[in-house]
């Protein structure tokens with residue numbers, strides 16, 4: 001099987017035009033088959049109050065009422081996705097922007113209501129790895145936003161880290177997949193105030209200790225959960241850090257192991 005890289009770009013990079021340009025240059029240089037997934041949660045959180053809608057997050061996931069769904073559809077599927085695609089085209093990459101509804105690539109179901117009603121938030125049910133693989137084999141580079149659908153006409157908002165893990169799992173029957181979760185730091189840090197305190201390897205046991213010590217918190221919690229889920233379901237490697245670092249001999253990033 002051929003190798004394939006799935007790269008997730010974090011919200012803080014999307015917000016900074018210079019950092020985004022640098023990131024997309026590195027992504028364009030990445031050899032072999034590749035897929036990009038982007039979020040944009042930060043942009044949505046900034047825009048929602050300007051439109052009179054209060055942003056609400058619980059455990060790193062957005063409570064998505066009907067008005068919020070309209071805004072995130074415009075931001076993730078429109079503004080962010082189309083800008084990223086246009087910038088990749090300018091760098092010689094034949095990118096194609098996709099939501100999960102496009103070519104029915106990612107089906108999801110509305111998250112069931114337990115003690116929290118997340119509204120139009122979607123849990124992924126299935127990924128059509130074969131169709132995504134065909135797009136890749138005709139020379140296209142898929143760029144996924146954080147939107148899925150339920151195949152009954154309803155768009156759903158799905159965490160971009162989850163989309164990354166599920167698309168990687170769906171492609172693992174067709175490629176040897178490696179996930180790179182990229183954000184503004186070099187990896188998971190032992191001390192959030194010391195950028196050089198990167199933890200090089202995390203397994204499920206050390207993860208539990210890091211959570212118990214309060215070292216891994218906030219957005220890092222669902223990200224790490226997605227990392228282990230991917231490794232348990234056919235993804236070969238998961239790395240967290242900075243895309244520039246992965247392309248050098250420097251190993252000062254975080255590698256997840258089971």
Ligand SMILES: Nc1ncnc2c1ncn2[C@@H]1O[C@H](COP(=O)(O)OP(=O)(O)O)[C@@H](O)[C@H]1O
Nearest residue numbers: 010011012183187188189215216217218219220
């Ligand atoms: N131990 C840690 N090391 C690094 N980042 C951490 C850690 N614990 C929590 N974080 C937070 O996780 C964030 C990245 O996850 P997330 O909020 O999902 O952002 P993104 O959209 O950039 O992927 C970091 O910006 C940081 O604030």
Ligand SMILES: CC(=O)N[C@@H](CCC(=O)OP(=O)(O)O)C(=O)O
Nearest residue numbers: 011039040041061062146159160
């Ligand atoms: C359901 C849910 O939480 N969806 C996320 C999707 C965007 C995202 O994940 O963006 P980042 O990766 O930049 O955080 C949200 O609306 O914030």
